[in-house]
Amino acid sequence: MSAESMKLLSVALSIAVGAIFPAFAIGMIGSKAVEALGRNPEAESAIRTTMILALAFAEAIAIYALVVALILKFA
Amino acid sequence: MPHISIKAEKIFELMGLGITNSMIASAIVFLLTIFIAFYYKNQSTLKRKSNFYYLIKFFVKSIYDLFYSVLGEKTDVFFPLLFAFFFYILLQNWFGLLPGVGSLLIKVKEGHEEVFVPLLRGNNADLNTTLALAIISVSSIQFFSIKFLGIKKYLHKFFNFSNPIMFFVGILDILSEFSRILSFAFRLFGNVFAGEVLLTIVAFLVPVLASFPFIALEIFVGFIQALVFSMLTAVFISNAVVEHG
Numbered sequence: 602m603s604a605e606s607m608k609l610l611s612v613a614l615s616i617a618v619g620a621i622f623p624a625f626a627i628g629m630i631g632s633k634a635v636e637a638l639g640r641n642p643e644a645e646s647a648i649r650t651t652m653i654l655a656l657a658f659a660e661a662i663a664i665y666a667l668v669v670a671l672i673l674k675f676a
Numbered sequence: 677m678p679h680i681s682i683k684a685e686k687i688f689e690l691m692g693l694g695i696t697n698s699m700i701a702s703a704i705v706f707l708l709t710i711f712i713a714f715y716y717k718n719q720s721t722l723k724r725k726s727n728f729y730y731l732i733k734f735f736v737k738s739i740y741d742l743f744y745s746v747l748g749e750k751t752d753v754f755f756p757l758l759f760a761f762f763f764y765i766l767l768q769n770w771f772g773l774l775p776g777v778g779s780l781l782i783k784v785k786e787g788h789e790e791v792f793v794p795l796l797r798g799n800n801a802d803l804n805t806t807l808a809l810a811i812i813s814v815s816s817i818q819f820f821s822i823k824f825l826g827i828k829k830y831l832h833k834f835f836n837f838s839n840p841i842m843f844f845v846g847i848l849d850i851l852s853e854f855s856r857i858l859s860f861a862f863r864l865f866g867n868v869f870a871g872e873v874l875l876t877i878v879a880f881l882v883p884v885l886a887s888f889p890f891i892a893l894e895i896f897v898g899f900i901q902a903l904v905f906s907m908l909t910a911v912f913i914s915n916a917v918v919e920h921g
Contacts, residue, residue, distance in 0.1 A: 650742065657904040661859070664866035671873060676682045 612673045619666020626659035678880050684802040685793035698802035705767050746910045762906040769898030772798020800868040810860035813909045821916035867901045
């Protein structure tokens with residue numbers, strides 16, 4: 602396998618593997634937020650703020666993988 | 677494929693200091709932030725206020741209420757710093773989405789050959805900026821912690837010799853303070869830079885109309901990241917200024 606193809610493979614793998622678990626996390630956060638909303642609809646604004654913060658945390662993990670992939674690809 | 681550079685390009689040199697395209701963009705946004713701040717201050721003393729004043733006031737009020745839910749009655753002390761973070765990052769992110777930023781090219785000499793580089797670059801798509809913001813944020817957390825707890829209790833958080841477990845927890849706490857800098861810097865940089873790359877690639881694949889939903893997404897992401905940055909600083913500050921155990 603040539604160095605070039607290895608590099609492309611590593612770029613693709615780093616974002617592919619790095620996106621799996623944040624996806625689980627985001628799904629879990631969304632489902633739990635909807636559950637909490639169903640139980641306690643008047644707490645909507647508090648739930649929304651907390652949910653968006655938690656989503657940003659989970660998303661940041663995927664973003665780290667993306668940064669690594671971009672650095673591998675373009676630098 | 678369009679050319680994508682992960683670091684900001686140098687436009688010209690000023691007394692040996694390389695001025696990059698992201699620095700030019702940051703200077704513009706910096707002046708804009710100061711102008712809006714003084715405008716707001718000036719308008720607040722007038723009898724007939726402009727609509728723009730009320731728009732900003734609405735913004736400030738909603739953000740204040742959000743921070744109040746985290747910080748409680750200490751909000752007034754920290755709000756200037758937190759809102760400055762929020763507003764500056766928000767303007768930087770949205771400035772990077774304007775047409776012309778990243779697409780206006782200028783010819784510069786690099787070594788012996790001449791290359792075309794963008795004149796302006798979204799400032800948060802440069803790791804230096806986000807690292808600087810992260811260092812300011814984390815050092816202000818330490819500053820407020822010392823101010824509210826006193827230097828003795830502050831050091832006691834990190835160097836606790838009462839038993840071996842607390843000693844190692846202290847070492848981990850020191851490490852986590854440093855890892856906060858990295859996570860702040862990379863979260864903001866990653867989101868904004870990934871957005872720029874996304875917009876470039878989409879505009880390259882489908883030149884007409886396809887960028888529109890992505891630009892709307894990026895406006896949202898820019899807002900959320902500004903909010904997350906200042907909100908996390910608020911949460912960390914609120915943890916740092918109270919005593920634990």
